[in-house]
Amino acid sequence: MPETERVSPDDVRRVAELANLELSAEEEPRMRRDLNAILDYVAQLAELDTAQVEPMAQVSEVLASVGEAPSEKQSVLRDDEVRPCLDRAQVMASAPETDSVFFKVPKVIER
Amino acid sequence: MSPLTATPAASIDGIRSAIARGETTAKALTEIYQARIAGEDDKIHAYLSVDNDYALAQAARIDDLAAKGDPLPKLAGVPFGIKDVLTLEGFAATAGSKILEGYRPPYTATAVKKLAGAGAIFLGKLNCDEFAMGSSNENSAYGPVHNPHALDRVPGGSSGGSAAAVAAGMAVATLGTDTGGSIRQPASFCGVVGVLPTYGRVSRYGLIAFASSLDRIGPFAASVRDAATVLGVIAGHDIMDATSSPLPVPDYTANLDYGVQGMKLGVPAEYFAEGLDSEVRSAIEAGIDKLRAAGAEIKNISLPHTRYAIPTYYVIATAEASANLARFDGVRYGLRAPQSDTLAAMYRRTRDLGFGAEVKRRILLGTYVLSHGYYDAYYRKAQQVRRLLAEDFLTAFREVDAILTPTAPTPAFKLGEKSDDPVAMYLADIYTVTASLAGICGVSVPCGQSKAGLPIGMQILGKHFDEANLFRVGHALENLRRIGAPTP
Numbered sequence: 001m002p003e004t005e006r007v008s009p010d011d012v013r014r015v016a017e018l019a020n021l022e023l024s025a026e027e028e029p030r031m032r033r034d035l036n037a038i039l040d041y042v043a044q045l046a047e048l049d050t051a052q053v054e055p056m057a058q059v060s061e062v063l064a065s066v067g068e069a070p071s072e073k074q075s076v077l078r079d080d081e082v083r084p085c086l087d088r089a090q091v092m093a094s095a096p097e098t099d100s101v102f103f104k105v106p107k108v109i110e111r
Numbered sequence: 112m113s114p115l116t117a118t119p120a121a122s123i124d125g126i127r128s129a130i131a132r133g134e135t136t137a138k139a140l141t142e143i144y145q146a147r148i149a150g151e152d153d154k155i156h157a158y159l160s161v162d163n164d165y166a167l168a169q170a171a172r173i174d175d176l177a178a179k180g181d182p183l184p185k186l187a188g189v190p191f192g193i194k195d196v197l198t199l200e201g202f203a204a205t206a207g208s209k210i211l212e213g214y215r216p217p218y219t220a221t222a223v224k225k226l227a228g229a230g231a232i233f234l235g236k237l238n239c240d241e242f243a244m245g246s247s248n249e250n251s252a253y254g255p256v257h258n259p260h261a262l263d264r265v266p267g268g269s270s271g272g273s274a275a276a277v278a279a280g281m282a283v284a285t286l287g288t289d290t291g292g293s294i295r296q297p298a299s300f301c302g303v304v305g306v307l308p309t310y311g312r313v314s315r316y317g318l319i320a321f322a323s324s325l326d327r328i329g330p331f332a333a334s335v336r337d338a339a340t341v342l343g344v345i346a347g348h349d350i351m352d353a354t355s356s357p358l359p360v361p362d363y364t365a366n367l368d369y370g371v372q373g374m375k376l377g378v379p380a381e382y383f384a385e386g387l388d389s390e391v392r393s394a395i396e397a398g399i400d401k402l403r404a405a406g407a408e409i410k411n412i413s414l415p416h417t418r419y420a421i422p423t424y425y426v427i428a429t430a431e432a433s434a435n436l437a438r439f440d441g442v443r444y445g446l447r448a449p450q451s452d453t454l455a456a457m458y459r460r461t462r463d464l465g466f467g468a469e470v471k472r473r474i475l476l477g478t479y480v481l482s483h484g485y486y487d488a489y490y491r492k493a494q495q496v497r498r499l500l501a502e503d504f505l506t507a508f509r510e511v512d513a514i515l516t517p518t519a520p521t522p523a524f525k526l527g528e529k530s531d532d533p534v535a536m537y538l539a540d541i542y543t544v545t546a547s548l549a550g551i552c553g554v555s556v557p558c559g560q561s562k563a564g565l566p567i568g569m570q571i572l573g574k575h576f577d578e579a580n581l582f583r584v585g586h587a588l589e590n591l592r593r594i595g596a597p598t599p
Contacts, residue, residue: 007479019433019478020440020455021471022463034472034533035479041534042422045492048499055494058324059310059550060354062501063575078350090217096447103442108454 007035121283123337127187127230130177137170137177137188141232144190148234148281155257155279157272159195160203161235166190169232176230185344187230192282194273195236196243197328198317199223206319207241207251207269210465211445220317221352222286222328222345229344234282237272241467242436243288243321245269246296246539249530250469257526258300260565264523267297267539270331274301277331284332284341288318290325291424292519292543298331298555299518299568304338304585305331307543309575310550311356313342314349322431323354325424325547335556335585339363342578358576366579367586372406374584377511381417382542388521394559394567395517401591402515402584410511414503417545419496421537424544426480426493433477439465472533501549504574513584514572516542518555522565542570552578556585558592 012032016023023031056062089100097104121140129135145163152158173188193199196206198216205211219227227233240250248256248271256271258264259279266275270287274297277285287294289307298305306329313328320326330341346360378399383392403409441447441461448460466474480489507514520541529536546553551574558569569588573581 011479012475015475015478015482018482019474020437020458020462021466021474022459023471024463027468027471030468031472031475035476037532037534038425038476038537039479039489041537042426042489042493045419045422045426045496046488048416048419048496050492050495050499053495053498055491056498056501057494058354059501059575062498062505062550063311066505066575078353086217091443094214094217094444096441096445105442105454106451106457 005036006039007032122334123186123189123283123332123340126189126283127183127185130173130188131183133177137173137232138167140188141166141170141190141234144234144281151279152281154262155259155275155281156254157238157256157276157279157281158192158235159205159207159238159253159272162202162233166232166234169227173230173232184228184230185340186226189231189283190234191226191231192234192237192273192276192285193223194239194270194285194287196239196288196319197223197286198319199233199236203236204319205253206243207239207253208465208467208470209252209446210439210461211319214445216317218317221314221349223317225345226286226341237270237276237285239272240269240293241470242319242432243269243290243293244432244469244473246292246536247524247526247529248272248297249526250467252467255526258523260302261523261563264525264565265300267300267519267523269293269297270305271297273331274298274303274305277301277303277333284330284337286328286345287331289327289329289547290321291428291547292540294329294331295543295553295555295568295570296519296540299570300523300566302557302560302566302568303331303333304335304557305329305555306338306342306578307546307553308342308346308578309356309552311354312346312552312576312578314347314352314355316349316351320435322428323435324431325428335554335582335589336364336367338554339367339578339582356576361579363579363582366583369583370405371402371584371587374407374513374580375410375511376402376407376584377410377412377507377514379412379414379417379507379514379516381414382516386520386538386541387517390561391517391519391521391567395515395569398558398569398588398592399515402588405587405591412507412511412514414507414545416496416499416503420500420545420548421541423493423496423500424540424548425476425537426489427497427548429473429477430481430490431477433474433481436470436474469533497548500545504545504549504551504572508574512573512580513577516570516572518542518568518570522561522563522567546572551575552581554581554585556588558588
């Protein structure tokens, strides 16, 4: 990665597209500036040698190591029982557009 | 003390016994707090919504119990505010965002349901940074909260409304959430007690998620005793949250008066390095001296990876946020941009209209660090450093019972002071993010104030599920500050 300008204007547009975000002409350079500033700061993580370190995704991984939680192997699954869930009419009441059974959206396929 | 922080002196136990003895009613008390909100909150803006009729109906049920002479539940008649990232069925839950404007959730968060079951009165929903992303409350789409101690200053964030409401006497206790410091830092800035419970201690069902491996729910209150009482109510296993712990919930108030005699308390050098405000340093050192004089053994310790905590946090938190916030798409609830020709255009325009700048910045950053070619360099790397940070704490807790640090590097800063510099803003969380990454518990307790009268909080960190010891130290600090340290 280059030391300066890690994030190019094309990168910002590509990431915005992946994230389904629309950026205005004014927002784009501002976001690029901020992402570069933050990633420059993040770059100091490279100083650490972590070749032998397992990634930690969840707190439960360290809890298991101190005996405060079941390890993944002993992890307890709940019974797979049918239980009541939210009422459809109540959920649909929050929808921007619905025929009361389905959520309605604009057409999915262009042309 | 400014008039805005001259709170009606009410404790949770005091309220319950006063109602039980017929000295007051839940209705009368609720009306006092409602009047206070009506009178003061135009200056502070802690509340996003209030529902006086709902609160008075809750109060009437408590008064009925009291009239019959029935035993009153733990939080009977206690006026609460709830951070607006937590759901209460039928009530607005904006998460401080335009994208959820008008949304009425069809279900209630477990922590909120437990408060209601214990007799709490809900005054309203509290302002916060949009999706809990921020350290100043300036990212709320509905306008910032002002610090009750100095109205030109921020209350901290993201749970700024939750801290300010307690500080200004507009609630006896509140719920907030903490992902990287969002309970502890505003507690420090507003001069109240704020608790980060151990990851898994409190169910997150009904919390609008920001970063799921970090998000936690915890209480704010004016005293350690009240905060401990509220945690005892909201903690516990919940079938609706697979990360909630099955460990039993102790009585968090049982050991409060044990004092710190014989406790080993660690002071990590890395938390007193460059960047720490001199007045904050003096206040925390004075607090440490009081605890030492009261019989605690103070040990110098090292948490060697501390300086890597902020970059680690901002990679992991934004990566998780980019995934969690994908659900806001204009399909099922909340805002939808009108008149889009295609589904893809509707998604993009809805998210453009609905999200503020900081939320977009974090979604972009999170998407970038997870994207092809950068995953190993950023996301995997951050997860590896996260383990080193957690191991720093596990090592330290072999030697000490709790760790004492400043909660934040400075007292409350001015509105607008850091809003144009994301990295400077992120550094406001420099002392809080490490505990978030490690999953340990913490509490911020008022420890002093600056010459300008701004509150300064001490952060007390404890090992996983050791909240009771934190409350013991925090309560001792409160007492020592009230009576002055005994002469050694």
